[in-house]
Amino acid sequence: VAGASTPANSSRHANGKKVASIQDVAAASGVSTATVSRVLNSPTLVSPETAQRVKSAIEKLGYKPNLFAKGLMTRRSRVVGIMLPDIHGEFYSELLRGADEEAQRQGYQLLVSSEARRKSSDKHAPSNDHELTFGIVDGLAIMLAEPNPALWKQARQSGVPITVIDAEANEPGVDSILIDNAVGATEATRHLLSSTSPELCLFVGGPSGNFDSSTRAEAFLSTLRAHKHTPMDHQVAHKEYTASWGYSWAERTHKNGRLRHAGVLCANDEIALGVLQAAQDLGLNVPRELKVIGFDDTRLASLIRPKLSSVRVPMGEVGAAAIRLLVQRIENPDAKNEIVKLSTRLVERESSCK
Amino acid sequence: VAGASTPANSSRHANGKKVASIQDVAAASGVSTATVSRVLNSPTLVSPETAQRVKSAIEKLGYKPNLFAKGLMTRRSRVVGIMLPDIHGEFYSELLRGADEEAQRQGYQLLVSSEARRKSSDKHAPSNDHELTFGIVDGLAIMLAEPNPALWKQARQSGVPITVIDAEANEPGVDSILIDNAVGATEATRHLLSSTSPELCLFVGGPSGNFDSSTRAEAFLSTLRAHKHTPMDHQVAHKEYTASWGYSWAERTHKNGRLRHAGVLCANDEIALGVLQAAQDLGLNVPRELKVIGFDDTRLASLIRPKLSSVRVPMGEVGAAAIRLLVQRIENPDAKNEIVKLSTRLVERESSCK
DNA sequence: CTGAAAGCGCTAACAG
């Protein structure tokens, strides 16, 4: 085994470019492939001199380990997947950023997959899009904003460690990240109640099946009850997470004579923005004649005027926690289940002050 | 080779769970592994009866091909990487969505990596974070919003096909997606000029090194010159892509007596929002006493009041085009270079009308 | 149309 200095065994990429393999490095540095492998993976096991020789060969040849071959042995890719209902929007975007940062911190790459993908295609076809996702990742963080048994089943079947965001998984070996919507929603409702009587407090929700939206509505109602008020049907409405829904809701409510002097809690900031705009168009002064509180505390909230009070949801931390738990489980599959509950809190701004 | 119906050769996941291998399927259906492989990859080469038998075995065993082994042979992962300066924000978020949708359409998964990752860690350490990214992906779309030779070099060395977003790569085999900032910026400037004299037109830019921001500024200046005006220094300012920069710029400009009756083109919508808010606080009516145009046409633009005129940049399409070109090149490495230039256009709203 | 056999590039015992 001579210290040949030119790639002998070199292989090639799919596109035809040749790449050095571990064999080439071994040959070039006059050691066995095992030693090269050790230099890379267990440096303590190899003598400094040999290590140095191997390293220069690696450098010279521009050697990059073939991750497929590596993964075939180690059954690890150092890639984690994250599956979200959608990728776009302030909300998911911040979550994704948090996840990406944490993945980076842990030395993992992030494979992103939005569920929106599959919606666009045939809903009924049992698409196997995700098998690919599942196949290569070491673990999967999956956000279930509403019930989705099909997706859940598919994820479980994949066999990789899973972390669930936003829903509680009662299965062994599955960790959960929960958002404590109740705390913030209660705080917000109490804040409204400090200047508005219970019967004038209103909740404008998102999709009725959405976990977050319904938990927020529930907390709103409980708080009203705690204030000796039995909520009436019209005090809670559900539809979607958009400004135009907020706008139309406000118009209609105003027509019914119920908007002036109301205190409105919205299930997200966009809805709140719609309400705010309707108020402006209807000539209602916020906060004097109408108090509005949003949810999520997206950048929007502090950017618009009047500045929107909003319940802060730490989306970045949610994403980070999901990845953190996931990596923990990947590296220690038998650890006991963990549930991280991230709190929310009201950020008071102009739109709700007395 | 009997049709054993229980996994004989079954292997296990990293977490200890056992999984069926192609061998198990072969045994269970009484064929060779080669045939199983053919059923999956070249169905035409195998008789319908055999295929059926194999398929049921696959189904029964819940067999999923091991993508590492597969990749080791095929040198393909069907994963493409996308590397962005940041993940968060309306802008990148929309780009990412477009990329994800296109990847889905093409049957690829999307591995996301923000450059922000590395900034957080030591800037000087020649981090090898990205080797991982590069190692497993079949190709890489990389956005270069400003010069970054180090990253570029690393990407090129990886050997995988590359598509560049926002910068023109003059290297063989590298495709580019360009945003035609000039068209929209010119259109916007002309629009301002229709109601404002050239010396009252102002440009508020983002970071001075940013490609987009400087191209927009350049087009702004050219248009002024085309209108027989020699721009003065104060007519263009650069700093950052934030509302607070827009706000402070507007305050200062007002103090200098140059804001009233001005026509302002901003390098993005957030800056424009800052200008709008300053105008409001300074008691300037928009659009009567001040015209403002943003850039990017993010959701923000149509959400705020007055509604912001803005130059629409089709970020979703940028992301989609990047992935489309990339996949094309992966599947046909020797095709000639392609440059896709996506156009921009002014969307007139309230903030700039006469 | 199907099987046998040869690896892809790497890691991980097991010896020395």
Place this chain on the structure above:
DNA sequence: CTGTTAGCGCTTTCAG
């Protein structure tokens, strides 16, 4: 500390 050896699970000639 280092080399030898035996695969990981799959695809792909090459023969039938």
